[in-house]
Amino acid sequence: MTRHLIVKYRKQTLAIILVFWVFILVNRDGNSVVEEQTSSTIPKLSTIFHGKSSTEQTTVKPLSTDKDFNVFDHRCKIPRTDPFSSDVMSIFKTEKFKECTDEPDLVSVLYDGMQRQYIVHVHESVFADLFPDILKFSCVYYEVLRGANDSLTWRVGPLPFGQNWAVPRHIEGIVVECYELSNRSRILQRDAFSFIQYPDGRNEQQDVKRRRVLPSVIMLGIDSMSQMNFQRTMPLTAQFVRQLGWYEMLGYNKIGDNTLPNVMSLLTGLRSSQWRAQCNIHEPGCFDQFTYLWNHFQDAGYLTAYAEDTPSIDTFHYFTFGFIRKPVDFYLRPFIFMIQNTLNTVKHFGYEYCLGRRQSFRYVFNYCLQLVQRFVHESPKPIFGIFWSNGFSHNDFRGPTSVDRDFVSYLERYKEHGLFDKAVVVLFSDHGQRQGALMSLASSFLEERLPMLHIYLPPWYREQHPEFVQALDWNRRRLSSTFDLHLTLKHLLVLQGQSGLKFNSSCAKCQSLFEPLPVNRSCEDAAIPEHWCTCDSYVQVRISNVLIYWAKTIVYRINEYLASHNYAAKCVRLKLAKLLRAERKQIFDDDGNPVMSSQRIQTFRIKFVTRPNGGLFRATFQTDSQNHVMVQEEFITRLNSYRNESFCVSEHVAQKFCACFEANRTFSIDTINVNDPGTPC
Numbered sequence: 001m002t003r004h005l006i007v008k009y010r011k012q013t014l015a016i017i018l019v020f021w022v023f024i025l026v027n028r029d030g031n032s033v034v035e036e037q038t039s040s041t042i043p044k045l046s047t048i049f050h051g052k053s054s055t056e057q058t059t060v061k062p063l064s065t066d067k068d069f070n071v072f073d074h075r076c077k078i079p080r081t082d083p084f085s086s087d088v089m090s091i092f093k094t095e096k097f098k099e100c101t102d103e104p105d106l107v108s109v110l111y112d113g114m115q116r117q118y119i120v121h122v123h124e125s126v127f128a129d130l131f132p133d134i135l136k137f138s139c140v141y142y143e144v145l146r147g148a149n150d151s152l153t154w155r156v157g158p159l160p161f162g163q164n165w166a167v168p169r170h171i172e173g174i175v176v177e178c179y180e181l182s183n184r185s186r187i188l189q190r191d192a193f194s195f196i197q198y199p200d201g202r203n204e205q206q207d208v209k210r211r212r213v214l215p216s217v218i219m220l221g222i223d224s225m226s227q228m229n230f231q232r233t234m235p236l237t238a239q240f241v242r243q244l245g246w247y248e249m250l251g252y253n254k255i256g257d258n259t260l261p262n263v264m265s266l267l268t269g270l271r272s273s274q275w276r277a278q279c280n281i282h283e284p285g286c287f288d289q290f291t292y293l294w295n296h297f298q299d300a301g302y303l304t305a306y307a308e309d310t311p312s313i314d315t316f317h318y319f320t321f322g323f324i325r326k327p328v329d330f331y332l333r334p335f336i337f338m339i340q341n342t343l344n345t346v347k348h349f350g351y352e353y354c355l356g357r358r359q360s361f362r363y364v365f366n367y368c369l370q371l372v373q374r375f376v377h378e379s380p381k382p383i384f385g386i387f388w389s390n391g392f393s394h395n396d397f398r399g400p401t402s403v404d405r406d407f408v409s410y411l412e413r414y415k416e417h418g419l420f421d422k423a424v425v426v427l428f429s430d431h432g433q434r435q436g437a438l439m440s441l442a443s444s445f446l447e448e449r450l451p452m453l454h455i456y457l458p459p460w461y462r463e464q465h466p467e468f469v470q471a472l473d474w475n476r477r478r479l480s481s482t483f484d485l486h487l488t489l490k491h492l493l494v495l496q497g498q499s500g501l502k503f504n505s506s507c508a509k510c511q512s513l514f515e516p517l518p519v520n521r522s523c524e525d526a527a528i529p530e531h532w533c534t535c536d537s538y539v540q541v542r543i544s545n546v547l548i549y550w551a552k553t554i555v556y557r558i559n560e561y562l563a564s565h566n567y568a569a570k571c572v573r574l575k576l577a578k579l580l581r582a583e584r585k586q587i588f589d590d591d592g593n594p595v596m597s598s599q600r601i602q603t604f605r606i607k608f609v610t611r612p613n614g615g616l617f618r619a620t621f622q623t624d625s626q627n628h629v630m631v632q633e634e635f636i637t638r639l640n641s642y643r644n645e646s647f648c649v650s651e652h653v654a655q656k657f658c659a660c661f662e663a664n665r666t667f668s669i670d671t672i673n674v675n676d677p678g679t680p681c
């Protein structure tokens, strides 16, 4: 891309903008949007269920709609999607679990329950078998230490240790190195171990009392996992969470595009606009300013833990600086960051899959296992832990198939240690797949917007709170959102007289899932922005000139965004290559008849491709009676990967829009079929 071309683009774009604004003004009154009869699923279903006006539908269908809908309420109808439909199955395959090493462990770690200390054991017989040519070897360790903030991690060592070394209780993680005694540079094996250490100065009597009323809470998260993809790719785990005590929330809808907005809202209860207004997340220290769920639990006397498996893309460090203060009692980040930088890594499904001798998610699950062993099994205390894995699921929707068996065996081990007798467990995700193969299917809209959410209550808690059980059961088929999950977790504490936890004005109609949700709930009530709302029915409309001009307006808004955020010198000006499909939101009166909105505000969603980068986008926007287009940047989302096209910018919104000038790249427009007849938007 030369400077020459750029100038030309700008001129052309400007000319087009002028032309279509003129056109829109001239076309004031022209409602040239024509509805088209189609066989696409959503309009058809909506005709059946809302269509009192249609002649063959004289009675409203009864509420037993398990087959067709996840949610079938007054103001929310979320169609059910078959996880195993033939179009998905044609691109689906099971991936093999990839071992990171076939070498037996030279070093392993045990726990001495009496002394409450970890013991490091060296397997001398393994050494003899593995390295028969070596006479003597030695092992040393490095202690992993967190520095002044998340950006600083220290490695102290090498330090010697003896057989069955009792690890001092201040050490949170070590890297161990064994080498040939006569040749220090011949490393025989390197490994790493994290420790959940017994806290000093704990009031044990208090813990015993608290444990009678306060359930421990373990949250297990898998990034980018829709409820459909979970059933599809992790059948064994899905079967595990069908056992008694588990409740799957089928109407759980995400509230933002990617991980950060969804996880921030879950953890803080704030809307994106609220937490973004508080401070600039791209500046150090911003994330320290919020009150997270773990802070509330800590205040109530819980021990807290937080772990993620992929330091390069994790929630608080993806182009941001994480925390200055250590946010929880047990924080895996320094350890995982250090081992990613000192052990061999192997990429698979796009990210570090192996860190040293094991899969990266295993460090997270082992950390959880230790927490369960220490504080559920051996010495019960209330714990609140979030264990999040993104390495295997983020980029390839098939990736989770490879870890299903391993995942479920971790759940079985947690079970052996009594987790499911005592704790509330939440298996959840932030959103579904946002890019890649699934996005070209008819189900892509729902696939992206319906993350999985499974909530488990242990038997004693179900007995104490039968009303929670009833509510969860009822709420399985109601619309719910990230804000409700936030309140549900707080509800566990409110019960114990923790005041000041009730929700704030940020979402007046959001509520705990332990109370029944109203049947007339709308996305607005649940604080789900329109672009992410799965409740509405849309009907396909013919691509008319006015729609094409609207699409160009959206592309213009993209360029405008880039210019106003000073990216114009870095990013190519985009143009509309093709409008693939357009749909209009249907509005119904109380009797279920489709009507025109009273202010003539209409909502559309479109799918289009841009030049020269081949960006595939979906946008939701409104038009008024003057044909003005109202759109927010947040509601223009990218459906295909921008790979490294956006390497020159680091902000999320800019990344989905920006195709950087630099580097001689061939843009990928040819790889997208711009003649795609257009699966539903």
Ligand SMILES: *[C@@H]1O[C@H](CO)[C@@H](O)[C@H](O)[C@H]1NC(C)=O
Pocket: 183, 185, 186, 187
């Ligand atoms: C020491 O080990 C390194 C790495 O295995 C090897 O390259 C080197 O030749 C060895 N040196 C001696 C003196 O054996």
Ligand SMILES: *[C@@H]1O[C@H](CO)[C@@H](O)[C@H](O)[C@H]1NC(C)=O
Pocket: 148, 149, 151, 152, 284, 285, 321, 324
């Ligand atoms: C982390 O702490 C070090 C030492 O105090 C400081 O130099 C650095 O700027 C800090 N970085 C961030 C991102 O806070």
Ligand SMILES: *[C@@H]1O[C@H](CO)[C@@H](O)[C@H](O)[C@H]1NC(C)=O
Pocket: 500, 501, 502, 504, 505
């Ligand atoms: C509610 O929000 C307001 C402003 O956002 C804040 O000042 C207040 O402290 C919050 N109250 C609670 C109980 O969190």
Ligand SMILES: *[C@@H]1O[C@H](CO)[C@@H](O)[C@H](O)[C@H]1NC(C)=O
Pocket: 518, 520
């Ligand atoms: C929803 O139902 C509740 C209770 O029946 C009622 O108070 C409320 O006004 C209804 N809301 C709407 C928007 O219809």
Ligand SMILES: *[C@@H]1O[C@H](CO)[C@@H](O)[C@H](O)[C@H]1NC(C)=O
Pocket: 644, 645, 647, 662, 663, 665
């Ligand atoms: C972008 O990725 C492609 C393919 O992986 C590579 O060939 C190219 O050098 C990368 N460009 C930049 C600017 O990183």
